[in-house]
Amino acid sequence: MKNPLDQPTATIHTMRARLATPDPPPATDPKLDALVREIIERVADKWTMLVLEVLEEHGVVRFTRLGELVGGISQKMLTKTVRQMESDGLVKRTIHPVIPPKVEYELTNLGRSLGTAFCGVWIWAEEHHEEIDHARRTFRRDSEIA
Amino acid sequence: MKNPLDQPTATIHTMRARLATPDPPPATDPKLDALVREIIERVADKWTMLVLEVLEEHGVVRFTRLGELVGGISQKMLTKTVRQMESDGLVKRTIHPVIPPKVEYELTNLGRSLGTAFCGVWIWAEEHHEEIDHARRTFRRDSEIA
DNA sequence: CTGCATCCCAAAGGATACTG
């Protein structure tokens, strides 16, 4: 697909205006949009959200335990995800210089704030899982007809 | 540090307990959790969220235009993403039997409700992008020291 | 033992060409 120019796409301004902020009109700032979009691309990730969930639930967790709690994640991806989250300031990593080694992970305030923001999606999933299930069945059935 | 969201771990379970029935639901249903988790894994996807955003902003959009508005997505992924969203009941796909072909995409009510739920994350990204940026710089700097 | 890096293979994703 041709991608002549990164169309400024993301327009959070509309949604913000919709919600509460009676701020000045959305003089769309392309740089801000690009920035926000980049963050969404990073954060809208399956493993990131799952790790976030687990840390939110369990507080301070060690590496292996974190992997168990997330479930179905490879060490490699867990490392990568958790490093990225750390670099973005979502997670704090504490190394205890003991033998055997002990490294603990926990959310930062920033991480917790993301968890809160994303909480709405968990609730959405819980409230609408039946609709989704129904839609999937209908879609499959319609596809079979063809 | 204006962060009204700094509550101790808002999770789906604690939220449920908080909002819904005050007595019985501390017991977690593993099947429901698995179901909800599966939905999160599907939905917590970069392209899905970006397409959702675009459709929320622009209403009814044709295929090519949708790709342009999302930006940086290949035809393949756009097709795949939009098909998956359709099968999950988030998107309605309308084929107009004309030449040249015309296929229009728009959100369903379910899709719009997800958009609303995810809106909190966009706002979060906008409010905290500076913190993230700072965290990244700090992380890089600290890494360079080592 | 814990935690992370490496190797290797499978799967996801991008670019292009082509059809209805």
Next chain:
DNA sequence: CAGTATCCTTTGGGATGCAG
């Protein structure tokens, strides 16, 4: 225009190795 098919690159996952 809206895809599908094809080819090729990039990324993710399992297993292993290894340092602390």
